[in-house]
Amino acid sequence: MKKWKSIFLACAALLLITGCGKAIYIEDQRFIIAEGVDFDEEKKLVIYSSSPVFSREAKDKFKITTTTADTMREGKKKIEAQLNGSFGTGKLQSMLIGKKMLKQTNVLPYLDVFFRDPKNEINANLIVVDGPLKEVMYTNMSDKGHLGPVIKQLVESTYKSRITVQTTLQKFHQQMMDSALTPSITEMRVEQDDLVISGTALLHRDGTYATSLNNQESSLLLLLQRNTNKPIPLTLPLPPEMFQTDKEVSYVSFSINKVKVKFKSKFEENHFIIDIQMKVQIDLTERMFTLDMEKQSKQLEQAIEQELKKECQDLIKKAQKHHVSPFGFGLYVRAHDHKNWKKVEGNWEKALSEATVNVSPKVVIKSMGVSE
């Protein structure tokens, strides 16, 4: 009898502690795969969402909904009113933000709901849209597929080919919160009815838009961020006179396989001097002019070194000009030179903009490909 009593009690307790809530069947759920947000003229939020449609009768395989609201959560309610099914954000893949909105305000408060409600996905990629968001959401997808997966694939593949960064909502939150970093976000625009990843958008400390980097600069950004676990492909123009060749063919392409970085920072007369020594191992992938590699490979290495140095310096100068620090130099200074970091803490972007940054790459050609 005692045994049955305890079994009964256990069953009763089990009924109360499900912790799963009510069952929602997949086909009754409307998953938001991509969500977009921008300001309209009156600074109200315009929220777009894309969700797959599970229906044999429906012709379109995904549905775009639009609504205006004051907050994201309020927008959810309004979108729910348009969807035949319950609204589920747990599978969000891409979060698009209009550049117009970014230029005017900090988006982090608007994204608060994602970090507060555990049912929301924080692994979604954050993307800045250059141009009207509506254009992206209503791009002709007949030759691509569902909008949500397409954007996700696009971002992932371009990140793999190293022409933009990949910033998830969680990473964005971290970049906003860390005083040594400013956010860098994938940038996308529509070109002739096609979605194109155009580079990287850099944000100020206060979360507003600062400037954009093109694809080449984005690659260099990844190099300076020391995000080099995948090879970074670069194409550099070399001065034509150096190898007696024409301007049109004076290009060299290579991929950076391995980088060793030595970092040094000094604080002198109220400004930082940062020395970055990079040992770069490259594989030559393209060289359009003729060259006797046996004799002139040293010369080629030096030419690449100079060009690489110049482009890196330019990128850093651009960042200094806009008072942003997407590279993460601050992380190094904070870790290795904490005393001086304390002096500039809270105003690192300004300190960086006044700092002297020297990049000195040392290039070694490891492989020249199969020809010659």
Add this chain to the structure above:
Amino acid sequence: MGTIRRWLNGIRSAPIKDLSDELNQPISRTLNNNLITLNSIFSHAPDLVIRHFQLRTGDNAVLVYLEGLIDKSAINNNILKPLMYEINSVNDFWDSSTTIAKTEVVTLWSHIEKAIFQGQSILFIDGQDRSLVLCTQGWPQRAIKEPQIESTLKGSHQGFVETSGQNIALIRRYLPNRELKIKEFNVGSRGNTRVSIMYLDDVINPDFVKEMEDRLLQINVDAILNTGELAEFIEDHPISLFPQLIMTERPDSAAAHILQGRIVVVVDHSPSVIVAPVTFSAFFQSVDDYSNRWIIATFLRLLRYLALITTISLSAVYIAIVSFHYEVLPLDLLVSIGESREKVPFPPIVEAFLMEIALEMLREAGLRLPGPIGQTIGVVGGIVIGQAAVQAGIVSNIMVIIVAITAISSFIIPDYDMSSSLRLLRFPMMLLAAVFGMVGIVIGLMIIGAHMISMESFGISYGSPVAPIRLSDWKDVWVRLPMWKMKKRPLSTDPTQLKRQGANREGEDQV
């Protein structure tokens, strides 16, 4: 009124007619008196043959036997012929007159009755107060064939038959050893089934033998028709879903179990034997494991444990995911499941029950029907129903795949009883998943695990060697190490003698 009262009290059946007065009597000197008693014991038995004849010496004699249970040629050539034409004196016939291997002199009617039922024949001679039991058994028998349920590729192709003597002989062929002991019991007041236990006396833990004898002697039942019936009377936890005794129809597997220190119970009339005590993991070992290369056998073992998990929980996990935890699905899979679920009008639990029950019906139908039709059922069920149900929008594609995988994995498990139990366990697991989601599955698995490790089989933990942990046994549980590495018998059977083999390979140290 008396009948009604008896019915109300629940005593419907009368006990076996009491003939003890007659049966305890010795036989009479006169042949006629004996025939009268015989007729009163065997009334309404048209198959009882009472053959009158004259011995060569002139005395009247009668040979009694049950037709059909005897070997006719033995009666003709080895009994009647010598008795009618060759003997010289009545007195010397008791020991040397017939050419039958086994004879016995009896006087009591109870012995005679038993002997006749066993297919022996009785010789009465007028004027003698004793009779002769002649061993002439020869009932219809099946040839020794390949086992049906436990088929193997490389193991022996002999399976047990319905005669316990033959079965014992089949086992003894593997273990011609003086330590192989056999004890006989008679179980059942009407059936009087011969039940024999076999074990290696110097290996087995004597407690098991004693426990087994106790349990067998306690059985008080009309008849035991099959091994499964006997198993229900002697197993430890009759309410549990898990089988606690292995029933094998393979002599080689029975011999292997005896060598590991277990008891084998051979039941007459039944082509399978009981092995005790067993652990949960023993149901996942097959004879083929030991004839395959050890790495392959190990892979198969692991596959079976994987099948164990998928059989119990795959459909439950599917239900839990599509109704509670869609977040765990990758996007592409989510979309394709959503598309295929969309046209199904039922919740996933109903869908799953429909398919699982249809599958169980198919399995049962295929089993009951004669062979060639059984295969048709497989085609009809598997292809026609599966495909048509999907097209009609009753079940989703994914569900059909899930059900097929659970079905296949339940058939991988080598022991039929265990695989049936596990197949049945799916249903409560699916219900738990539909109500509580993943939490329910975890709770279900915990209950199963707790139940399993709390059970015992003849004083041995059912979960052994995993719980309690006996590491040295693990070389034949999760993996199957090379034979020459298994130097000890499993500790799980608590044998009195552990050593199984010495150093076999060159350069190896002695144990």
